[in-house]
Amino acid sequence: MSSIDATTKDPADAAVVVPTTIHVCITCRRPTDPDTFPRPGALLARATATAAVGANIAVRRVRCLANCNRGLSAAISCERRWTYVFGDLEATRDAVALIEGARLLAAADDGVMPWRNRPEALKRGLIARVPPFDHEEVDPDAAAKESP
Amino acid sequence: MSSIDATTKDPADAAVVVPTTIHVCITCRRPTDPDTFPRPGALLARATATAAVGANIAVRRVRCLANCNRGLSAAISCERRWTYVFGDLEATRDAVALIEGARLLAAADDGVMPWRNRPEALKRGLIARVPPFDHEEVDPDAAAKESP
Numbered sequence: 001m002s003s004i005d006a007t008t009k010d011p012a013d014a015a016v017v018v019p020t021t022i023h024v025c026i027t028c029r030r031p032t033d034p035d036t037f038p039r040p041g042a043l044l045a046r047a048t049a050t051a052a053v054g055a056n057i058a059v060r061r062v063r064c065l066a067n068c069n070r071g072l073s074a075a076i077s078c079e080r081r082w083t084y085v086f087g088d089l090e091a092t093r094d095a096v097a098l099i100e101g102a103r104l105l106a107a108a109d110d111g112v113m114p115w116r117n118r119p120e121a122l123k124r125g126l127i128a129r130v131p132p133f134d135h136e137e138v139d140p141d142a143a144a145k146e147s148p
Numbered sequence: 149m150s151s152i153d154a155t156t157k158d159p160a161d162a163a164v165v166v167p168t169t170i171h172v173c174i175t176c177r178r179p180t181d182p183d184t185f186p187r188p189g190a191l192l193a194r195a196t197a198t199a200a201v202g203a204n205i206a207v208r209r210v211r212c213l214a215n216c217n218r219g220l221s222a223a224i225s226c227e228r229r230w231t232y233v234f235g236d237l238e239a240t241r242d243a244v245a246l247i248e249g250a251r252l253l254a255a256a257d258d259g260v261m262p263w264r265n266r267p268e269a270l271k272r273g274l275i276a277r278v279p280p281f282d283h284e285e286v287d288p289d290a291a292a293k294e295s296p
Contacts, residue, residue, distance in 0.1 A: 085233070128223075
């Protein structure tokens, strides 16, 4: 057996295997932030890129996720999974939360980021989620409830 | 020349050619709505499906886009384009607006739904937008502004 035992390695430290991207809005600032550069959003993007080292998670800088009233903002996307938009993020606090969220989503075979173990910032700051492009729900119960 | 002249046909009536999906939340209701079925969100889904006939736009019913404070909610997705989440929609008013928004997005070669000509409900009700999975911005100006 090698000196590194994969079975005992903390899964939170493992690189994700599903293509995963965090888009961080670099134009974001809160109404109370000064109108100066770098924007707090750009600082969050930088901190997230640092936190992502070794995790196999792409961190990409974007200009505006249209969540300007509740910045700072970031979106977590994984192939074949729901995409999540978060707001009310803090540049100096939430980079690691974004990486943890990305890991949770990448590991979620049902495509949904679990609530349990989700970092607090990604619970309070949830703005919206969008299903995969081809997502189609089969839900006879809902159909029954809708009957007049 | 045929009796139908394609050059004079209103583009708003043409079927879209880029795969396009509108996901409508069927669990949505506003805080002031009664706790009854069908939910207003389900009615919006039904109206949107009707408005989509002939447009080559898929309308899919989903349970929760996590925009519960600003329902009714829907998301418009097109291949190789940004995805848009809208809220504050009205079941009896905004189905056609969603179809118009989907047409605008499908026709947008730069991947961004234009603000001009966007239905008013999709301006006021914009909740967030998410770039395509592989989206990467090249923006030297932004980089310059960020220099300390």
